[in-house]
Amino acid sequence: MTATAGVFREPLRKSFDTEEHLGNAYQQALERNYEDFLIVDVDSHHYETEAFGEIARYIEDPVLRDEALYQGMARGGVTSVDGSYQEMTGRVTRYPLRRHEATPPTIHRDITLMRRWMDAMGVDMACMFPTPMLNIATCPRVEVEVALARAYNRWLCDNILSEEPRLTSMLYLPFNDPESCYRMVEEFGDRKGVIGFMVTATHYKSVQDNAFVKTYAALQERGLPLGFHAAYTWGDKSTALMNRFISVHALGFVWHNMVHMTNWLMNGMPERFPRLKTLWIESGLAWVPFLMQRLDNEFMMRSSDAPLLKRKPSDYMREMFYTSQPMEMVENKEALELTFKMMKAESQLLYSSDYPHWDMDLPSTIYDLPFLQEGQKRAILGGNAQDLFKLDPHFAPWKLERQKQRAMAARG
Amino acid sequence: MNELYVCKVGELDDGGVRIVGEPGHRIGVMLHDGEYLAYLNRCPHQGGPACEGMRIPQVQDVIDEAGLFVGQRYDESDLHIVCPWHGYEFHIKTGEHVCNSAVRLRKYATVVREGGIYVQY
Ligand code: FES
Numbered sequence: 007m008t009a010t011a012g013v014f015r016e017p018l019r020k021s022f023d024t025e026e027h028l029g030n031a032y033q034q035a036l037e038r039n040y041e042d043f044l045i046v047d048v049d050s051h052h053y054e055t056e057a058f059g060e061i062a063r064y065i066e067d068p069v070l071r072d073e074a075l076y077q078g079m080a081r082g083g084v085t086s087v088d089g090s091y092q093e094m095t096g097r098v099t100r101y102p103l104r105r106h107e108a109t110p111p112t113i114h115r116d117i118t119l120m121r122r123w124m125d126a127m128g129v130d131m132a133c134m135f136p137t138p139m140l141n142i143a144t145c146p147r148v149e150v151e152v153a154l155a156r157a158y159n160r161w162l163c164d165n166i167l168s169e170e171p172r173l174t175s176m177l178y179l180p181f182n183d184p185e186s187c188y189r190m191v192e193e194f195g196d197r198k199g200v201i202g203f204m205v206t207a208t209h210y211k212s213v214q215d216n217a218f219v220k221t222y223a224a225l226q227e228r229g230l231p232l233g234f235h236a237a238y239t240w241g242d243k244s245t246a247l248m249n250r251f252i253s254v255h256a257l258g259f260v261w262h263n264m265v266h267m268t269n270w271l272m273n274g275m276p277e278r279f280p281r282l283k284t285l286w287i288e289s290g291l292a293w294v295p296f297l298m299q300r301l302d303n304e305f306m307m308r309s310s311d312a313p314l315l316k317r318k319p320s321d322y323m324r325e326m327f328y329t330s331q332p333m334e335m336v337e338n339k340e341a342l343e344l345t346f347k348m349m350k351a352e353s354q355l356l357y358s359s360d361y362p363h364w365d366m367d368l369p370s371t372i373y374d375l376p377f378l379q380e381g382q383k384r385a386i387l388g389g390n391a392q393d394l395f396k397l398d399p400h401f402a403p404w405k406l407e408r409q410k411q412r413a414m415a416a417r418g
Numbered sequence: 419m420n421e422l423y424v425c426k427v428g429e430l431d432d433g434g435v436r437i438v439g440e441p442g443h444r445i446g447v448m449l450h451d452g453e454y455l456a457y458l459n460r461c462p463h464q465g466g467p468a469c470e471g472m473r474i475p476q477v478q479d480v481i482d483e484a485g486l487f488v489g490q491r492y493d494e495s496d497l498h499i500v501c502p503w504h505g506y507e508f509h510i511k512t513g514e515h516v517c518n519s520a521v522r523l524r525k526y527a528t529v530v531r532e533g534g535i536y537v538q539y
Contacts, residue, residue, distance in 0.1 A: 027502070030465045033442050072454040097472050364504060368464050 011083050022103035024119060028126035034370045035128030041405035041412075043384045045369055046391035047124070047132040049235070049329045049358035051289050053104065053114045054136040054158065055079050060165070064157035070150065081285040091251050098364045099182055117170050124172065128369055130388070130401045131172045133201060134162075135235060137363075141177065143206040144239050148182045155180040159194050167199025172400045176202035176233045176285075181209040183184055184217035191224045202285070203232040207262035208239045214273035222275070226282040231327070231394060236263045259332075263289045267323070271301060273290040274314020276322040278410055283394060285327040288360060292334045292341075293347045298323055324350045329358035330386065331367040344379045351383040356391045424528075424535040430454075435469055438537065440496065445526060445537055446470065450497065450510050456537040457499070457513050458524035466503030468523055473497055499523070 025032070037327070054061060055078070062074040082092070093101035094286055109118040124132055139158055142151045155178045167173055176196050179187040187203075194200050203225060205213075225232050238258025240246060245254045245261075263286055269275070270284065297322035305312060305319055315322070328349060349355065360366045372386050392399060402411075424438050424447045426429070435448040437459055446460040446469020461468035472487035474489045475492040482488045498507040498516060517529045 027467070029441065030460060030467055034465055037442075038503055094505050095474075097474065097500045097502070097505045366504070373466065 007200065022105075022107045024100075024107060024122040025101060025126050027100055028123060031368050032126045032128070034368060035126075037127075038373055040128035040369065040373075041401075041408040044131070044388035044392060044399045044401065045127075045129045045328075045357065046388040046395075047127075047129045047359045047361070048285070048356040048391050049135065049331060050123075050129075050132045050361050051121075051137045051363060052120060053362075054116075054139055057116060057161070057165075061154075061157050061161045064160045065153050065155055066156075069248070070153050074154070078107065078240075092255070092364055094364065100362050101364075104362070107147040114165055116172070117164055120172070120173060125402050125404060127359065128360070128402065129359065130399065130405065131174060131391075131397060133174050133176060133395075134166075135175065135204065136178070140206045140235060141208070141239070143181065143208045143237065144241055148180075152180040152183050152186045155186075156190065163194060163197040163200065163213070164244075167197065171199070171290065171398070172402070174199045174201045174395070174397070176200075176204040176231070179205050179221070181205045181211050181218075184211075184215065184221065186276065187218065187221045188224060189219055191228070191230070195224070195230060197227050200230075201397070202233055204235050204287070205266075206237050207234050207266060207289075208237040208242075208258075212400050213266050213269050213277065216217070222279050222282055222384075225337050226279050228380050231283040231285050232285050234263050234266050236260065236286075236288040238262070239406075249280065260289045260293045264293060267297060268301065271315065271319045271322055272312040275314060276298075276311065276325070277314045283327060285329065285356070285394070287329045288358065289328075289354075290332050290334050291328065291330065291345050291349065294323065294328060295345050298348060320348075324348075324354065327354050327356060327390070329356050330372060331360045332356045332365040333367055333371055335371065338375070346375075346377070352378075352385055353390060355386045356394065357387045419538050421529075421536045421538050424454075424537055427530060427532065427533050427535060430535065437467075437469060443539075445539065447528065447535065449497075449539055454528040454530065454535055455510065455513075456526040456528050457508075458526070460524075461501040461503065461506055462496075462505045462515070462521050462523065463501065463504060466501045466506075468499060469523065471502035471537040474482070474500055474507070476507075476516065478486040497539070 017316050051400050058079040059075065062071055065074055066073040096102045108117045120132060120134060136158060142154050145151045159177045162175055167175060177200055179190055181187060191203055236259040238245060240254055248254045301319035357369060357372050369387055373383050391397065422438055424436055430436055432449050432451045435446050437446050439445045445456050446459045447454060447456045457469055459467050459469045462487035470478050475494050476496040476498060478491050478493050480488050480491055497510045499510050500507050508514060508523050509516060513525045529536050529538065
């Protein structure tokens with residue numbers, strides 16, 4: 007038979023619609039009945055650059071405020087240190103087209119855009135992070151990092167987190183200034199939607215520095231997890247040897263977190279702050295078994311180098327938390343299964359999409375894994391995050407509607 | 419076998435694409451070098467709308483006779499369909515991923531009849 011076309015659309019136009027871009031993701035959500043359980047995305051991003059004028063107005067120092075308003079926050083061009091070609095010359099179309107997306111004037115644009123992609127993927131709650139502002143870690147002027155971090159955190163709490171209970175964040179710590187980190191925890195630790203604090207991994211500061219002890223104690227006291235969000239910088243001496251983005255991204259996003267994790271362990275931080283939960287964000291999973299094996303092997307020979315540790319490094323690593331994306335999954339089911347086992351994924355792994363970035367993962371990357379039981383999938387996709395962050399669950403409206411419809415249908 | 423009417427010949431330009439079908443079964447129909455090609459608009463990677471992305475030729479590293487790297491160029495004879503979600507690239511003529519032919523877009527036959535383009539599925 008000949009059917010008429012259900013839709014007739016011409017892609018590659020200049021407009022952009024998140025729901026259309028993610029239409030296939032929504033299909034996956036329907037097919038897998040995501041309305042049956044909570045999905046929490048622990049690492050997602052927005053482009054704070056679009057609201058940078060608003061954010062900059064939160065900078066208290068009037069001179070720096072004017073400077074920020076004048077210069078803006080966009081990434082540099084092709085020659086800049088972080089002027090990477092992450093967008094693959096437009097191949098990942100949401101980068102160049104995103105700015106053309108229309109949003110209603112009554113709700114903050116960032117809330118609308120977050121809701122749209124979350125709904126499309128079947129994500130109920132998200133922990134959101136900025137995008138270019140993660141890189142202020144490498145800003146040579148410490149006072150600029152501190153001022154911007156505080157302005158961003160205030161702006162986020164006042165305008166976004168206070169307005170939408172589905173949105174949360176682990177707030178940026180200006181790690182180049184330990185005293186300011188402590189003040190940040192004190193000032194924002196109780197704000198609505200703040201579920202922890204986060205260090206961008208490209209900070210060139212040692213996590214074991216005594217200067218941070220106060221901050222860790224404050225986090226532990228409040229029961230707020232500390233996250234290390236991976237990043238890359240072409241300014242690092244080793245990545246400066248690389249000429250391709252794939253190289254600097256593949257290694258950078260793992261390397262900086264491996265450095266912090268190793269320092270964290272060898273200095274006995276898990277023993278010194280036994281109730282402080284750490285979360286390792288956006289380094290994928292393959293580095294975890296590598297580091298476990300590597301550190302265990304050396305520790306057994308030279309435990310005197312890490313005398314605070316009472317158990318093997320891997321034992322502590324198995325008590326830490328990890329986000330899932332970017333999950334290494336090209337023809338390696340066996341390795342992946344072993345990785346899940348080694349890291350105790352059913353209780354320690356938290357789903358993350360990293361949307362809208364180029365290497366984002368959909369919930370189906372977890373849901374479709376053949377070696378997981380339904381309960382384990384649900385734990386990784388939402389339950390573990392709900393427990394770790396003590397989240398009050400808020401479901402996507404379409405999921406609530408579908409739950410209702412199904413309940414009604416079941417009643418006949 | 420079912421057929422889906424796409425559009426009239428002439429409504430689809432060379433290099434253009436039309437997405438037809440129902441949610442869950444959308445097909446991208448494109449005209450390339452005078453040939454109508456049709457692929458399921460679902461990427462074998464994570465299910466992205468593969469047909470809705472850019473078309474870009476194969477990038478090549480150029481190594482000269484002395485074995486030195488001298489730059490990059492496009493191989494214009496090998497156009498790729500690029501999935502817009504993460505950038506998987508597929509040869510436009512076969513739908514096969516450029517690095518692994520086992521990873522491929524599902525291909526459909528097309529027919530042109532009485533001035534109309536149809537896809538068979
Ligand atoms: S879904 Fe197509 S590249 Fe990932």
